[in-house]
Amino acid sequence: MDSFAISNIKSGSNRLWVHFSCLCFVSLYGLYLLYKEYKVILALRIQQLRRVRHRPEQFTVLVREIPFCVEHKARACCVDHFFLKHLPFTYHSYQILYDGKDLEELLRQAKVIAKNIEDLSQGGAGVEKHKREASLLDQSEKDVAKLSLQQEKLEELRLKIQQLQCEHMLKEKELPVAFVTFKSRLDAALVSQSQQHSHPLIWITEMAPEPRDVSWRNLTIPYRILPLCNLVVVLAAAFLTLFFAIPVTAVQGIAKFEKLKKWFPPAMAVQLIPGLRSIVTGYLPSFILNGFIYLVPFAILGMAKLAGCSSKSKEEIKACNMVFYFLVGNVFFLSLISGSLLDEIGEYLSHPRNIPAHLASAVSAQADFFVTYILTNGLLGFSLEILQPGLLSWKAIKSCCRYGRGKEKDPFLFSLPYYRVIPLVALSVLIGMVYAIVAPLLLPFLVGYFCLGYAVYINQIEDVYDTVYETCGQYWPYIHHHILVAVILMQITMIGLFGLKAKPAASISTIPLLILTVLFNEYCKIRFLPTFYNYSIQNAKENDDLDEKNNHLEINIENASSAYCPPCLQPWNFMESVSSSTDPLVSSQDLKINDLSP
Amino acid sequence: MDSFAISNIKSGSNRLWVHFSCLCFVSLYGLYLLYKEYKVILALRIQQLRRVRHRPEQFTVLVREIPFCVEHKARACCVDHFFLKHLPFTYHSYQILYDGKDLEELLRQAKVIAKNIEDLSQGGAGVEKHKREASLLDQSEKDVAKLSLQQEKLEELRLKIQQLQCEHMLKEKELPVAFVTFKSRLDAALVSQSQQHSHPLIWITEMAPEPRDVSWRNLTIPYRILPLCNLVVVLAAAFLTLFFAIPVTAVQGIAKFEKLKKWFPPAMAVQLIPGLRSIVTGYLPSFILNGFIYLVPFAILGMAKLAGCSSKSKEEIKACNMVFYFLVGNVFFLSLISGSLLDEIGEYLSHPRNIPAHLASAVSAQADFFVTYILTNGLLGFSLEILQPGLLSWKAIKSCCRYGRGKEKDPFLFSLPYYRVIPLVALSVLIGMVYAIVAPLLLPFLVGYFCLGYAVYINQIEDVYDTVYETCGQYWPYIHHHILVAVILMQITMIGLFGLKAKPAASISTIPLLILTVLFNEYCKIRFLPTFYNYSIQNAKENDDLDEKNNHLEINIENASSAYCPPCLQPWNFMESVSSSTDPLVSSQDLKINDLSP
Structure with a gap:
C-alpha cells in the first residue's frame, strides 16, 4: 500500500504538490473540526453544569x-x-x-x-x-x-x-x-x-x-509534597515508557518454544497436534507483548493514584494521558523503528535534524503493519470489551472460593475504563492521521474500526457500565491534545517525506503549516481551556x-x-x-x- | 588572575574538591540569601500596599x-x-x-x-x-x-x-x-x-x-492581538540580540582612521598632536561599541512600548528583562567567544554537550578582561549617571533654539531609568558569580563597584529622580530571576571546568546542585510569585x-x-x-x- 503511495509520488515531481495540497487540506480541515468540536463541547459542558446545578x-x-x-x-x-x-x-x-x-x-x-x-x-x-x-x-x-x-x-x-x-x-x-x-x-x-x-x-x-x-x-x-509526588509519578511513567521494551524482549527471549520444552516439559504435548507448534512459535511473542500492554493501563492508573489528585476523575484523566504517551512510544514508535525506544531517542537527540527524514522512511515502510494492527487489535479489543473476560474470570475465581459468597450482592457494575479506552482510540486516530496522505488505503479500515467501535461502546456505555463520576467534559481538552499531537506528527512526517523525495520547497512550505498548528493549539488553550477548569x-x-x-x-x-x-x-x-x-x-x-x- | 586559579587547580587534583565545596557553598548560600530576600521584599510589598491603601x-x-x-x-x-x-x-x-x-x-x-x-x-x-x-x-x-x-x-x-x-x-x-x-x-x-x-x-x-x-x-x-504584539516584540528583541554584532562590526570597520582621513579630511588634524592618533585608533572601536550599547536600552524600551502593556511600569519591566538578556548575549558571551553570537549559538545547538567545556575554557581565559570591564564601564557608567550628559546636551540644544523657551518650565525631573540601570547591575552580579570560584581576585573590584554604585544611586534616587509610578516591589521577581540565571551559569561553567581538569566525579556531582537550583526556582515561583501579581x-x-x-x-x-x-x-x-x-x-x-x- 505504501509502495503505491510512494510510486505515486515518484511518478511525477509535480504530483508532489498534489500531496502537499492534500496535507494542507487535511491539516486545516482537521483544525477547523477540532475548533468546532471544542466549541460544541464547551456549550454542552455549560448546559450540563446547568442541568446538574443541584449538585x-x-x-x-x-x-x-x-x-x-x-x-x-x-x-x-x-x-x-x-x-x-x-x-x-x-x-x-x-x-x-x-x-x-x-x-x-x-x-x-x-x-x-x-x-x-x-x-x-x-x-x-x-x-x-x-x-x-x-x-x-x-x-x-x-x-x-x-x-x-x-x-x-x-x-x-x-x-x-x-x-x-x-x-x-x-x-x-x-x-x-x-x-x-x-x-x-x-x-x-x-x-x-x-x-x-x-x-x-x-x-x-x-x-x-x-x-x-x-x-x-x-x-x-500534605499539599506541600504534592509537586514532588507528581514529579515522581511522571518520572516513573516516563521510565516505564522508555524501558518497557527491555523486560518484554527478555520475556519473549525466554518464552521461546525450544526453551519452554526444556523448562516446562508438558509443552511437548503441543508437538502432538500437527501445525500447532508453528502457531505457538509465531504468536507467542506477540501474545506476550499484548499481554504486557494490556496490563500497562492498570499499572499506570496505580501510579496516577499516588500523584495525590483530589478526585478519582483527575487520577483517571492523568492515567489516560500517560497511557496515551506510553502507547505512542511503545506501539507506534517501536513498530516504526528497529532497536529500543531509548536508543532511538538518543539517536534523535544527537541529530535532531534527521528526525523527519528518519520518521518518513520508517512510516512509509510500515503501512501494511498498521493495517494488520488496526484489524487484529481493533477486533480483538472490541471482542474483549464485549465478552469482558477479565470480569468473567474474576467471577469464576470468586464463585470457587467461599469469600465472595456474602449476603451483599456484587452487582458487577463498574465505570467505563476511560484510561484504557481513550488512549487506544487516540492511538488509532494518530495512525490514521499519519497515514492519511502517505497511504490513504489504510483509511477505510480505520473507518470500519471506528464504526464498529461506536456501536460497541454506545452499547457498553448505555447498558453495561455505571456512571461513577461526572466531569462535565473535562476529558475533552486531553482528547483534543491527543488529536493535535497526531496532526503535528503527520506534518513532521510529511516534512521528512518531501525532503526524502528531494522536494525541499514543499518541505519548507510545510513548516508554516506546523507553526500554524502550534499557534492554533495555543489559541485553543486561551479560548476554551479556562472554562473547563473555572466556573465562570x-x-x-x-x-x-x-x-x-x-x-x-x-x-x-x-x-x-x-x-x-x-x-x-x-x-x-x-x-x-x-x-x-x-x-x-x-x-x-x-x-x-x-x-x-x- | 585566571592563570592563578587554574594553576591552583592543576597543582593538586585533591584541591579540586576544595573548589567543589566552594561551589556548593557559594551556590547554597546564594540560594539562601535569595530566599531570605524574597521573603523580606514580600513583607515590604504587603506593608507598602497597606501604606498606600488610599490609592x-x-x-x-x-x-x-x-x-x-x-x-x-x-x-x-x-x-x-x-x-x-x-x-x-x-x-x-x-x-x-x-x-x-x-x-x-x-x-x-x-x-x-x-x-x-x-x-x-x-x-x-x-x-x-x-x-x-x-x-x-x-x-x-x-x-x-x-x-x-x-x-x-x-x-x-x-x-x-x-x-x-x-x-x-x-x-x-x-x-x-x-x-x-x-x-x-x-x-x-x-x-x-x-x-x-x-x-x-x-x-x-x-x-x-x-x-x-x-x-x-x-x-x-484590541486585547485579541496582544499575544501577537508580544510575540513580535520578543522576536524583534531576540533578532536585535542575535544580530547586534553585525552592524557594530560593520561600523567599526568603516570607522578606521585610514578611511576616516579619506572621507573626512579635518580628521587629519589629529595627526598634528603626537600620540593622539594612537589613542583614537585604539579607542574608536570600543567607543563605537559602547555608544551602540548605550542606545540599545532606549531602542528596547521603544519596542516594549509596542507590546501593548496596560501600564508604563509593565513596559519598563519588560524592557528591563530584554535588556538583561541583550547584555548577557552581547557583552558577556560576545566577550567570551570569537566570532558572532549567531555562529556560536549554531555551534552550541549542534553539539549541546560541548557547551560547559567550551564555556569553561573561554571563561578562564577572559578573567582579566572582565576586571577591566568592571573598572572602566563601572566608573564610566557612574560618572555618566552623575553628570547626566544626555540631559545637559538636551538642555543646551533647547536653549539654542527658540522652541524650548516657553512659559512652561521643564523641571528636568525624570524617573530612574530602571530598564538601563537594573540590567547593568544584574550583569555585574552575573560576572561576579561566574568568576567567584574561577578567579576570586575579581571580587574585590566588584565589591568596590557595588559600594560606589550604592552611594551614587542612593543619591540619585533621593535627590535627582522623581517617582512616576509605584509597583510595590514588582521588579524583584525579575532581579531574582537574573541572579538565578547567574548562579546557573556559574554551575554550568564549573561543570565544564571540572570536565576540562579531568575530574568527571566533581563534574557529575555538580549536576544535582544544578537540579537543586532549578527546583529552588520553581519553589520560589509557587511560594512568592502569586502575591506579586494578586491582591490576596x-x-x-x-x-x-x-x-x-x-x-x-x-x-x-x-x-x-x-x-x-x-x-x-x-x-x-x-x-x-x-x-x-x-x-x-x-x-x-x-x-x-x-x-x-x-
Whole structure:
C-alpha cells in the first residue's frame, strides 16, 4: 500500500504538490473540526453544569493547608474564623476532614462482625445446608457460643469507635483540609479562583469535586509534597515508557518454544497436534507483548493514584494521558523503528535534524503493519470489551472460593475504563492521521474500526457500565491534545517525506503549516481551556437565578453542607440493624457542623 | 588572575574538591540569601500596599473586551448591566475609555493657541525685547491683529471640541475597555482574579494600574492581538540580540582612521598632536561599541512600548528583562567567544554537550578582561549617571533654539531609568558569580563597584529622580530571576571546568546542585510569585478594616471612581484662564459618571 503511495509520488515531481495540497487540506480541515468540536463541547459542558446545578460541588470549595490555631489547638475553628471574617455574608458552613484510618479499619471490622452475627442468627440458612442436616444439634450449640463471642467483640469495637468518634479525639486527628460551603454558586466560584492569603501556600482553594468522586485517601497527603509526588509519578511513567521494551524482549527471549520444552516439559504435548507448534512459535511473542500492554493501563492508573489528585476523575484523566504517551512510544514508535525506544531517542537527540527524514522512511515502510494492527487489535479489543473476560474470570475465581459468597450482592457494575479506552482510540486516530496522505488505503479500515467501535461502546456505555463520576467534559481538552499531537506528527512526517523525495520547497512550505498548528493549539488553550477548569461568574449567577426562581437555593445549600461527610463519620446501615447506640455519635457530628455554621 | 586559579587547580587534583565545596557553598548560600530576600521584599510589598491603601487602584479593576450592546448601541451600558446583575452589592461605578486621538490633538492645538494668546496679551514681555524697542507701535498693531486671529481660532477649536465631547459623539468612540470601581478592596480583588464569562476572551479583568501609570495609548489596542504584539516584540528583541554584532562590526570597520582621513579630511588634524592618533585608533572601536550599547536600552524600551502593556511600569519591566538578556548575549558571551553570537549559538545547538567545556575554557581565559570591564564601564557608567550628559546636551540644544523657551518650565525631573540601570547591575552580579570560584581576585573590584554604585544611586534616587509610578516591589521577581540565571551559569561553567581538569566525579556531582537550583526556582515561583501579581483576600480585608476604622472608606471609593479620567476628557487649566465655556463639558462628563453609577 505504501509502495503505491510512494510510486505515486515518484511518478511525477509535480504530483508532489498534489500531496502537499492534500496535507494542507487535511491539516486545516482537521483544525477547523477540532475548533468546532471544542466549541460544541464547551456549550454542552455549560448546559450540563446547568442541568446538574443541584449538585453540592457547585456550592463547595475545597480548602487545603489550613493553618493550626494555637489558641484553640485546632484547625476547625480557624476555617470558621477565616471565612466569617473575610466573607461574612456568603459563607455558610464547613466540613473538616479527619485522619480516620484506624477508625475506618475499626468500622470495617465491625461491619464484618455484624455480617457474621446476622449470618449466625439466621442459622446460616442456605450456607451450610449439607452439614446442618448431618449434625443439627451440635451445630446450633456451636452457633450460640459463636454468636455471643461475636456480639462481645462487636460491643468492644462499638466502645472503641465511640471513644474515637468523640469530638475531643477527632480534634487531634484533624487534617488541614476542609470542604467549605457558600450561600451561592457565585461566591463559591469567586473564592475558588482567588488567592486567600499573602502566603500562597496556605488557604489554597479550588472547586470541590463531586462527593462520590472525592479521593479521601489522597486528601490526607500534605499539599506541600504534592509537586514532588507528581514529579515522581511522571518520572516513573516516563521510565516505564522508555524501558518497557527491555523486560518484554527478555520475556519473549525466554518464552521461546525450544526453551519452554526444556523448562516446562508438558509443552511437548503441543508437538502432538500437527501445525500447532508453528502457531505457538509465531504468536507467542506477540501474545506476550499484548499481554504486557494490556496490563500497562492498570499499572499506570496505580501510579496516577499516588500523584495525590483530589478526585478519582483527575487520577483517571492523568492515567489516560500517560497511557496515551506510553502507547505512542511503545506501539507506534517501536513498530516504526528497529532497536529500543531509548536508543532511538538518543539517536534523535544527537541529530535532531534527521528526525523527519528518519520518521518518513520508517512510516512509509510500515503501512501494511498498521493495517494488520488496526484489524487484529481493533477486533480483538472490541471482542474483549464485549465478552469482558477479565470480569468473567474474576467471577469464576470468586464463585470457587467461599469469600465472595456474602449476603451483599456484587452487582458487577463498574465505570467505563476511560484510561484504557481513550488512549487506544487516540492511538488509532494518530495512525490514521499519519497515514492519511502517505497511504490513504489504510483509511477505510480505520473507518470500519471506528464504526464498529461506536456501536460497541454506545452499547457498553448505555447498558453495561455505571456512571461513577461526572466531569462535565473535562476529558475533552486531553482528547483534543491527543488529536493535535497526531496532526503535528503527520506534518513532521510529511516534512521528512518531501525532503526524502528531494522536494525541499514543499518541505519548507510545510513548516508554516506546523507553526500554524502550534499557534492554533495555543489559541485553543486561551479560548476554551479556562472554562473547563473555572466556573465562570456569569454561569454561576445564571444558575443561582434559576434556583432562586424555583426556590431550590436553600435546599441545595443544605444538601451541599451535609454532602461531604468523610467516610469515617458516615452512618452505616449495619449499625442500625445491630445496635442503635452509634446513632448519637453520628448526630453529634451533625450537631457539631450546625453549631459551627453561622 | 585566571592563570592563578587554574594553576591552583592543576597543582593538586585533591584541591579540586576544595573548589567543589566552594561551589556548593557559594551556590547554597546564594540560594539562601535569595530566599531570605524574597521573603523580606514580600513583607515590604504587603506593608507598602497597606501604606498606600488610599490609592484608587486598590478599588479598581481594569475590564477589557467589553461586548457591544446591540440594544443600546453602546458598550457603557453593558458594563453597568453586567456588574449590576452579577455583583449588585459590591459594584460602585465605572469609567469607560474613548478613542480620543483627534480630541487629544485638538486639545493640544487649543493649548498651544491659548499659550500664544497669553503671550501676546502680555505684550510678548521679555520675549522680543530688542525688537519691541525698535518698532513699538508697529508691533502692538500687529499683536492686536494676531490676537484677534488667534482668539477666533481658539473659539473655532472650542466649538469643535465641544461637539466632539458631547455624549452622543463620545458613544461612537467607545473602546471596549473600562475601569470599574468596587465598594471594597476585597471585592475588587475577587473580581480581578476570577473568570467572568464562559467565553474567557470577553470580560477580561485584571487589577488596574495606578492612574498616573496607565498607558492610555496601549489600552486602545484590541486585547485579541496582544499575544501577537508580544510575540513580535520578543522576536524583534531576540533578532536585535542575535544580530547586534553585525552592524557594530560593520561600523567599526568603516570607522578606521585610514578611511576616516579619506572621507573626512579635518580628521587629519589629529595627526598634528603626537600620540593622539594612537589613542583614537585604539579607542574608536570600543567607543563605537559602547555608544551602540548605550542606545540599545532606549531602542528596547521603544519596542516594549509596542507590546501593548496596560501600564508604563509593565513596559519598563519588560524592557528591563530584554535588556538583561541583550547584555548577557552581547557583552558577556560576545566577550567570551570569537566570532558572532549567531555562529556560536549554531555551534552550541549542534553539539549541546560541548557547551560547559567550551564555556569553561573561554571563561578562564577572559578573567582579566572582565576586571577591566568592571573598572572602566563601572566608573564610566557612574560618572555618566552623575553628570547626566544626555540631559545637559538636551538642555543646551533647547536653549539654542527658540522652541524650548516657553512659559512652561521643564523641571528636568525624570524617573530612574530602571530598564538601563537594573540590567547593568544584574550583569555585574552575573560576572561576579561566574568568576567567584574561577578567579576570586575579581571580587574585590566588584565589591568596590557595588559600594560606589550604592552611594551614587542612593543619591540619585533621593535627590535627582522623581517617582512616576509605584509597583510595590514588582521588579524583584525579575532581579531574582537574573541572579538565578547567574548562579546557573556559574554551575554550568564549573561543570565544564571540572570536565576540562579531568575530574568527571566533581563534574557529575555538580549536576544535582544544578537540579537543586532549578527546583529552588520553581519553589520560589509557587511560594512568592502569586502575591506579586494578586491582591490576596486577607490583605484586602485587612486594609478595608483599617479604612473602616478611620472612616476613610467612602472618601477612598469616591476618589477611585473619579481617578481614571481618560486624558481626552481631563479638564485643562488653560481653558479656565481663557474661557469658562468648556467647564460645562467637563462637568457633563462628571454628571454622566454620576448618572450611571448606582
